[in-house]
Amino acid sequence: MKKVMMSFLCLFVLAACGNGQNNSNKAIEGNGGEPVNVQPDKKGVTEGRLKPSLVETKREDNTYNFEYTVENQTDKSIHLTFNSxxxxxxxxxxxxxxxxxxxxEGKFFTQAIIEQDLEAGARxxxxxxxxxxxxxxxRLEAWLTAGSEETDYKELLKFTIE
Structure with a gap:
C-alpha cells in the first residue's frame, strides 16, 4: 500500500511541474538548436504530418548559409513541447x-520546458x-529533435565546394 501511495504522490508532483504556458504563433522563426517533443494535439494530429526541408540560401566568400524548415502541413494545430x-x-x-x-557540440542549452502550438501551415x-x-x-544532415530518435524529421542535402 505504501508503494502505491508513493507512486501516486510522485505522479502528482510530476504532473504539477508544468508551467501552464501556451504560446501560439503563426510562424515561428529561430536560429538556435534545441530538442523538441512534438506531440499529437487533442484532435489526433500525428507527428508524421510535419514536413522537413533543407536548402542552401546563400554563398559569400567562404561562408555557406542553409535553412532547415519543418512545416505543419495539416489543417490542425500541432502541440510542441520543448524540453530545453x-x-x-x-x-x-x-x-x-x-x-x-x-x-x-560545445554548446549549452537552457533547461526549461516551453510549450507552443504550431498552427496549420506554420513552420x-x-x-x-x-x-x-x-x-x-x-553532406549536411539536419533534424528536429522532437522524436525519439535522431532520424525523426531528418533532411539531407549534398553539396560541393570547388
Whole structure:
C-alpha cells in the first residue's frame, strides 16, 4: 500500500511541474538548436504530418548559409513541447562520411520546458552557417529533435565546394 501511495504522490508532483504556458504563433522563426517533443494535439494530429526541408540560401566568400524548415502541413494545430533550449541539430560530413561539425557540440542549452502550438501551415525555420570549408563533397544532415530518435524529421542535402 505504501508503494502505491508513493507512486501516486510522485505522479502528482510530476504532473504539477508544468508551467501552464501556451504560446501560439503563426510562424515561428529561430536560429538556435534545441530538442523538441512534438506531440499529437487533442484532435489526433500525428507527428508524421510535419514536413522537413533543407536548402542552401546563400554563398559569400567562404561562408555557406542553409535553412532547415519543418512545416505543419495539416489543417490542425500541432502541440510542441520543448524540453530545453535546443530545437534542432545538424551534422556536416565529408565524402568519406566523417563528421566534421555537429551543431550542438560545445554548446549549452537552457533547461526549461516551453510549450507552443504550431498552427496549420506554420513552420519552424532555423539558419545554419558554415565557414571555411575546403573544396570537396559534403553532406549536411539536419533534424528536429522532437522524436525519439535522431532520424525523426531528418533532411539531407549534398553539396560541393570547388
Amino acid at each position: 533550449g535546443q530545437k534542432f541539430d545538424y551534422i556536416l560530413r565529408n565524402e568519406a562520411g566523417e563528421i566534421l561539425k555537429r551543431g550542438s 519552424l525555420s532555423f539558419d545554419i552557417q558554415l565557414k571555411d570549408l575546403a573544396p570537396g563533397n559534403y
